Amino acid sequence: MSGSEASAPALVWFRNDLRLADNPALAAALEGGYTPIPIYIHAPEEGGDWRPGAASDAWRHRSLAALDSTLRQRGTQLRHFVGPSLVTLQAVVAATGAEAVFWNRRYEPAFERRDARIKQTLRGQGIRVESFNSALLFEPWTLQTQQRGPFKVFTAFWRAALASWRTEPCLPAPGAIAAWEGGPEGVPLAALRLRPQRDWDGGFWKEWSPGEAGAHQMLEIFIEGALRGYDGQRDFPGRVGTSRLSPHLHFGEIAPWRVASALEAQRSAASGRDIDSALRELGWREFAHHLLHHFPHTPERNFNPRFDDFDWARIARDRLEAWQRGNTGVPIVDAGMRELWHTGWMHNRVRMVVASYLTKHLRYHWRHGARWFWDTLVDADLANNTLGWQWVAGTGADAAPYFRVFNPLTQAEKFDADGHYIARWVPELASLPAPLRLAPWRDATTSRRLAPGYPEQPVVDLAAGRDAALDRYRKLRAD
DNA sequence: CAGTAATTTTT
DNA sequence: AAAATTACT
Numbered sequence: 001m002s003g004s005e006a007s008a009p010a011l012v013w014f015r016n017d018l019r020l021a022d023n024p025a026l027a028a029a030l031e032g033g034y035t036p037i038p039i040y041i042h043a044p045e046e047g048g049d050w051r052p053g054a055a056s057d058a059w060r061h062r063s064l065a066a067l068d069s070t071l072r073q074r075g076t077q078l079r080h081f082v083g084p085s086l087v088t089l090q091a092v093v094a095a096t097g098a099e100a101v102f103w104n105r106r107y108e109p110a111f112e113r114r115d116a117r118i119k120q121t122l123r124g125q126g127i128r129v130e131s132f133n134s135a136l137l138f139e140p141w142t143l144q145t146q147q148r149g150p151f152k153v154f155t156a157f158w159r160a161a162l163a164s165w166r167t168e169p170c171l172p173a174p175g176a177i178a179a180w181e182g183g184p185e186g187v188p189l190a191a192l193r194l195r196p197q198r199d200w201d202g203g204f205w206k207e208w209s210p211g212e213a214g215a216h217q218m219l220e221i222f223i224e225g226a227l228r229g230y231d232g233q234r235d236f237p238g239r240v241g242t243s244r245l246s247p248h249l250h251f252g253e254i255a256p257w258r259v260a261s262a263l264e265a266q267r268s269a270a271s272g273r274d275i276d277s278a279l280r281e282l283g284w285r286e287f288a289h290h291l292l293h294h295f296p297h298t299p300e301r302n303f304n305p306r307f308d309d310f311d312w313a314r315i316a317r318d319r320l321e322a323w324q325r326g327n328t329g330v331p332i333v334d335a336g337m338r339e340l341w342h343t344g345w346m347h348n349r350v351r352m353v354v355a356s357y358l359t360k361h362l363r364y365h366w367r368h369g370a371r372w373f374w375d376t377l378v379d380a381d382l383a384n385n386t387l388g389w390q391w392v393a394g395t396g397a398d399a400a401p402y403f404r405v406f407n408p409l410t411q412a413e414k415f416d417a418d419g420h421y422i423a424r425w426v427p428e429l430a431s432l433p434a435p436l437r438l439a440p441w442r443d444a445t446t447s448r449r450l451a452p453g454y455p456e457q458p459v460v461d462l463a464a465g466r467d468a469a470l471d472r473y474r475k476l477r478a479d
Numbered sequence: 480c481a482g483t484a485a486t487t488t489t490t
Numbered sequence: 491a492a493a494a495t496t497a498c499t
Binding site: 153154155156235348352356391392398401403404405406407410411466 | 484485486487488489490
């Protein structure tokens with residue numbers, strides 16, 4: 001390919017695979033002897049009801065900038081376009097004489113449909129089109145029960161996955177990449193308007209470094225740090241106990257098999273329990289993607305249709321807003337919601353707690369919570385978000401006991417006993433003694449004095465909320 | 480078809 | 491220790 005005659009160009013269409021290492025589509029273009037033309041197409045409306053939210057856009061802006069800069073270091077660059085995707089691909093193919101288009105697959109229903117149509121159309125026009133796996137350890141059609149159906153139970157799913165462990169090989173990032181001169185340049189990144197209009201995301205970037213380098217750094221930090229003790233520590237939101245890889249994985253800045261192999265490489269240095277536990281979390285991510293592929297209606301509708309008749313409460317604007325803004329009067333819930341608002345991320349344990357409070361105590365349909373998370377999380381991911389919310393609401397794949405209602409106080413006592421996490425995100429509670437910090441309503445006088453402005457009572461009383469929820473769940477069971 | 484296992488919980 | 495239900499083998 002280094003000869004004097006230029007090789008034919010191929011488009012490498014970047015989507016949620018914003019990396020150069022472990023990128024099968026890019027590797028295929030290079031191996032095929034093509035000159036890659038890296039492109040990104042902004043077409044948010046093609047996500048249907050799930051066009052990316054503001055936090056996601058803010059992350060993507062930075063991740064695209066990082067990708068472009070690493071491509072430039074190698075001699076080429078990323079061209080940005082504003083969609084629609086098919087029309088754009090056709091135009092760029094026509095203008096550059098590209099002979100092939102390569103991309104890595106996505107599994108969201110809207111994108112599966114779109115990509116199938118694009119693939120068929122382009123092939124019909126005589127263009128070579130290939131898609132690859134970049135996002136998963138196991139693609140949804142590679143694992144099935146012995147009855148040849150999709151798994152609906154995580155444990156069985158993960159057992160089968162471990163038994164047939166075969167993941168993609170780790171590929172180093174390519175060195176120099178020849179540039180293709182000519183053809184449409186596209187628009188500047190800024191023209192995609194992914195950046196927030198107002199500067200509300202300032203707090204994010206102290207915590208996060210979007211892009212492939214940031215992803216690998218985060219993995220390194222995890223392997224060197226929180227992996228030891230992960231199994232026991234990952235549930236404590238006030239400690240650095242998790243990998244914090246979720247946004248990096250969502251945008252494909254790092255391959256899941258790269259993470260898995262880095263974990264496996266620690267077998268002699270870290271405990272098997274911690275490693276297995278971390279791998280299992282990757283497994284939940286896999287499971288979520290499989291479920292979304294096989295049950296594409298679940299972002300909208302209950303996985304378990306029995307719940308279609310469930311008696312959700314009518315939304316009261318101010319109550320929903322109290323939850324969104326972290327003003328419910330339940331400290332662990334408010335801490336989580338404010339962490340989300342300030343950093344674009346929330347600890348997983350707390351996600352379960354706030355989701356339970358919304359769907360059980362407030363008895364609001366899980367889709368209101370799913371929507372808020374979608375708009376505010378930097379790791380917003382349709383598969384993970386859908387599984388998570390349906391799991392907590394009890395409408396999901398698991399045979400959930402209807403009485404699984406998280407008690408936010410018990411959760412706080414177990415996982416934030418010293419109230420450090422709460423104090424960090426709800427500073428007006430910081431001057432309360434720790435036990436009261438978890439439940440300020442226990443001493444209204446002291447709380448009023450030391451934490452003025454914080455709600456004196458939860459919007460929904462913990463015991464009453466639980467009872468009311470159980471009541472409705474029982475009712476559902478009756479018929 | 481029956482037995483097993485599960486489920487990041489609660490009181 | 492018990493609350494309940496389902497998937498999977």
